[in-house]
Structures are given as structure tokens and as C-alpha cells.
Amino acid sequence: MVSTELVEQLRKLNRVDKLQIIQLLATELADEETNLIKPGASYPVWSPIEAVEAAKVMLDALNAETTKES
Amino acid sequence: MNSRARYSFTPTDTSLGEASFKPYLPLTLHYRNNSQEVIGLLDTGAMVNVLPYQVGIELGAVWEEQTTMLQLTGNMAQFEARLLIVSALLGQFSSVRLVFAWTQATQVPLILGQANFFMEFDVCFYRSQKLFEVTPKQSL
Numbered sequence: 001m002v003s004t005e006l007v008e009q010l011r012k013l014n015r016v017d018k019l020q021i022i023q024l025l026a027t028e029l030a031d032e033e034t035n036l037i038k039p040g041a042s043y044p045v046w047s048p049i050e051a052v053e054a055a056k057v058m059l060d061a062l063n064a065e066t067t068k069e070s
Numbered sequence: 071m072n073s074r075a076r077y078s079f080t081p082t083d084t085s086l087g088e089a090s091f092k093p094y095l096p097l098t099l100h101y102r103n104n105s106q107e108v109i110g111l112l113d114t115g116a117m118v119n120v121l122p123y124q125v126g127i128e129l130g131a132v133w134e135e136q137t138t139m140l141q142l143t144g145n146m147a148q149f150e151a152r153l154l155i156v157s158a159l160l161g162q163f164s165s166v167r168l169v170f171a172w173t174q175a176t177q178v179p180l181i182l183g184q185a186n187f188f189m190e191f192d193v194c195f196y197r198s199q200k201l202f203e204v205t206p207k208q209s210l
Contacts, residue, residue, distance in 0.1 A: 044145045046178045048171070051117040054140040054151070055185035058118055058169040061138060061153055062186060065167070 075161040079200040093195065093202050095182065100157040100165070104130040108180050112193060112202070116183030120146065121170035125180055126154060131172065140171045149175040163206050166190045 010021065048054065079091035093112040098105055106129050110119075120142070126133070131154055138153035154172040157165045169186050182188075192205045 046145050046175075047113055047116045047181065048118050048120060048142045048144060048146055048183065049115045050143045051141070051171070054142055054171055055117040057138065057140060058153055058171065059185050062155060062167060062169040065155055 073205055075163070075204045077202055077204070079197070079202070091197075091200055093193075095160070095204065097161075098159040099125075099129055099168075100159065101129040101131055101154075104128075110182040110187070111179040112187075113181045113183050114188065114193075116181050118142070118181075118183045118185045119168055119170045119187050120151075120178060120181035120183065121154060121156075121172045122178050122180055123172070123174045123176050126170075126172045129156065133172075133174075136172060142171055142173060146173055146175055146178065149173050160191070160204065166206075 010018070013021065077093070077095060080094045081090050082092055083090040094109045095112055096107065096109055098107050106125060108125055118140075123133075133152065136152035136154055140151040140153055141147065142149070142151050151171040151173040154170045156168055156170065158168045159165050167186075168190070190207055192207060194203045194205075196202060
């Protein structure tokens with residue numbers, strides 16, 4: 001929550017200072033968006049991207065079940 | 071009957087803004103006489119569908135009865151996985167059979183992957199609009 005005191009102080013700034021504040025905040029917001037992945041941190045990936053053999057076994061089982069039912 | 075169902079991407083963490091939107095798809099799974107409403111993550115990079123352990127239990131599946139072992143990859147390689155075939159109902163579409171790697175991992179999302187979700191449904195992503203559309207596969 002932005003305090004009324006801070007808002008009042010910002011309002012007192014001259015035009016150039018106000019533009020500098022806008023630029024500063026816009027840069028910080030952009031940095032936060034692009035720095036979501038921190039260097040050195042570990043981010044687990046729960047996706048079986050190379051489970052090709054498992055996929056084959058599963059599809060064979062599904063086909064066998066379909067054949068049995070028909 | 072409308073042959074296309076449209077869904078919105080779901081924000082999962084407001085502090086992450088645009089980066090947190092994910093394509094979660096609601097569907098109902100049926101196994102024997104049980105059914106469970108679930109939310110699946112559409113993962114085009116995943117080779118297989120993955121069912122978290124707890125969801126399988128809630129569907130009434132018995133781990134020991136599933137005898138086909140599967141070897142998953144990545145972070146899931148450390149957990150035992152077994153094959154489980156269930157029926158799935160999505161929107162107004164006809165029921166389809168989905169084959170899952172039922173993993174003992176509990177912290178994973180329910181993943182809808184290439185085998186065989188994306189073999190049953192065509193999905194079109196409109197990420198810039200935070201929308202995606204699902205259509206049953208076309209019979210050739």
C-alpha cells in the first residue's frame with residue numbers, strides 16, 4: 001500500500017524528476033519480469049520429455065485392450 | 071453439437087505475472103465404478119500422460135494390481151510408475167480411453183502428454199490471448 005505521505009512527496013517533484021521516477025519504476029518492473037529465473041538456482045522439471053520407451057509400452061497396452069474389446 | 075471447446079489459461083502465481091499462466095484442462099476420469107474430476111496440465115513436450123499417485127488411489131485403482139512397470143525420465147525417473155488405463159470425459163465430447171503412467175510421485179501435476187492425450191485431441195494454443203481450444207481427433 002502506497003502511503004499518502006509518499007504520494008504527496010511525489011506530487012511535489014518537478015516534471016523532470018517525475019519522469020525519472022517513472023523511468024526508474026518501469027525499468028525495475030521490466031527487470032523483475034526477465035529475472036524470474038535466478039542464476040545458480042535449481043528448478044525441477046516434472047515433464048517426461050524423453051520417456052519414449054514408456055510411451056511405446058503404454059500405447060501397445062492400449063492397442064491390446066482395444067483389440068480385445070472389439 | 072459444438073465440436074470445439076475453448077478454455078482460458080490459468081494464472082498460478084500472481085507475483086509471477088505473465089509467466090505464471092498455464093494451460094490447465096478440466097476433465098473427468100472414470101475407472102471401474104469410480105469417477106474423479108481432475109485438472110490436467112497440457113504438456114506437448116511430455117511423451118506420456120502422468121497420473122499422480124493420490125489421484126489413482128481416489129479413482130479406486132490398486133497399485134499392486136497394476137503389473138506393467140514403466141520407466142519415466144527426468145525428475146520422475148526416481149519414482150516407480152505403473153501403467154493404468156482409464157476412461158476420460160472432456161466437455162461435451164464422447165468418452166475416450168487414456169493410458170497413464172501412474173507414478174508414486176505425489177507433487178507432480180496430472181500431465182496430459184503425447185501418448186495418448188494428444189493422439190486423441192487436437193489442441194490449438196492462443197497464448198497471447200491466454201486461450202486454447204480442444205477438438206476431438208478427426209477420423210481419417
